[in-house]
Amino acid sequence: MPELAEVEFFRRRWDVGVGQKIAAVTLHSEKRIFRGNDFTTLTRVLPDARLLASEARGKQMLFRFSHDAWLGLHLGMTGELRHEPAEFSAGKHDHLVLAQARQSLVFSDPRLFGRVLFHYGASVPEWWSSLPSALTSDAFTLERMQAFLQRRARSPLKGVLLQQEFFIGIGNWMADEILWRAKLHPSRAAGQLTDEESRTIWKAVRFVCEGALRIVSKDYSDPPPSWLFRHRWEKGGRCPKDGSELGRATIGGRTTAWCAKCQPR
DNA sequence: GGAGTTGTTTAGGA
DNA sequence: TTCCTAAACAACTC
Structure with a gap:
């Protein structure tokens, strides 16, 4: 499903949680979409962090949290973002759930072609800043x-x-x-x-x-x-x-x- | 049961 | 070296 505009649609679905703290993180860490991540830091830092802002570039999304936490999401072929009630329990394909007081932010991806990238640091992760400029920007000459x-x-x-x-x-x-x-x-x-x-x-x-x-x-x-x-x-x-x-x-x-x-x- | 699916990565050939 | 293709990944639908 997701190309440029579909990704932007899904990114906005998590806007409902901006400004609010994460209360708990549930994830299927053994799935390939999480490959290469530092789970020790992720599970230590992300719970208790506050979702501050997000943006999309191409098919990639970046979610910025307090406590120097950053989350990159790629939806692959079948990924989607949605929100569910706060006391939601993850289904088979709901590989990442960020529970907040008022709702849960859910990333699901049946086919597992998507990607989750966690970054811990004061500045924007390198994998984000090195993305090419948007085709709707003046740089696309x-x-x-x-x-x-x-x-x-x-x-x-x-x-x-x-x-x-x-x-x-x-x-x-x-x-x-x-x-x-x-x-x-x-x-x-x-x-x-x-x-x-x-x-x-x-x-x-x-x-x-x-x-x-x-x-x-x-x-x-x-x-x-x-x-x-x-x-x-x-x-x-x-x-x-x-x-x-x-x-x-x-x-x-x-x-x-x-x-x-x-x-x- | 087989083919096909709006994506990326990698191995290997050209 | 650089470019290019096909297969692999995995789950579901028709």
Whole structure:
């Protein structure tokens, strides 16, 4: 589920607990989402710490607590955040529960592709500060994007758009949406675009990121029917622009939908 | 029962 | 060396 806007939606779900202390922490520490963590410090510091603030960048979230505690969360393929009553008891897939006086903050992830990163220190953890800048920020310039496409010149556009080291937050559906709007075939090599084409893709990245954040992160609504999103998984789905049947294939390692008419090779 | 899933990491080939 | 692909991870649905 979670790409850029879905992650932002889930992050806000924990806003209800901002300003309040953690009373108890329950976790399934043996699960792989916790790998690499210092549990001794985590279980000593986090209970009794107060949730101060949070932010999302791409598909990564950072929760800041008092007592120099920081929690990074990644939702993987099936993770989600929610809140439950204070005396909630964790279900099978509820791998991290932060109990507060008024509610419990829950991180669940059936498929365990997510990640929890705990950091103890006065300043922002390195794994957060080293993330690339947001695609909706001024740092996402056409020139920087073109340079990245050239470094991945022989890869299909679809695969390059999924690379989080630059296109932070873009996932499978957003990548298809961007290429459909830019009228570019997902198999086109990243290094073979004209200036006009790369400008179009740059604009489409902006449009899809901003639109998804506006529409999806508010209340998890779907984008409108004019977006490819609404048709890409339908059986016999059709292009919302010209009504022709969508193609489907594995490109860049992921299932990809496109319109053969709008997006010629 | 088999295939497929909106993500990342890693091994190994090119 | 650098780039690129496929498999692995794990649980669930159709």
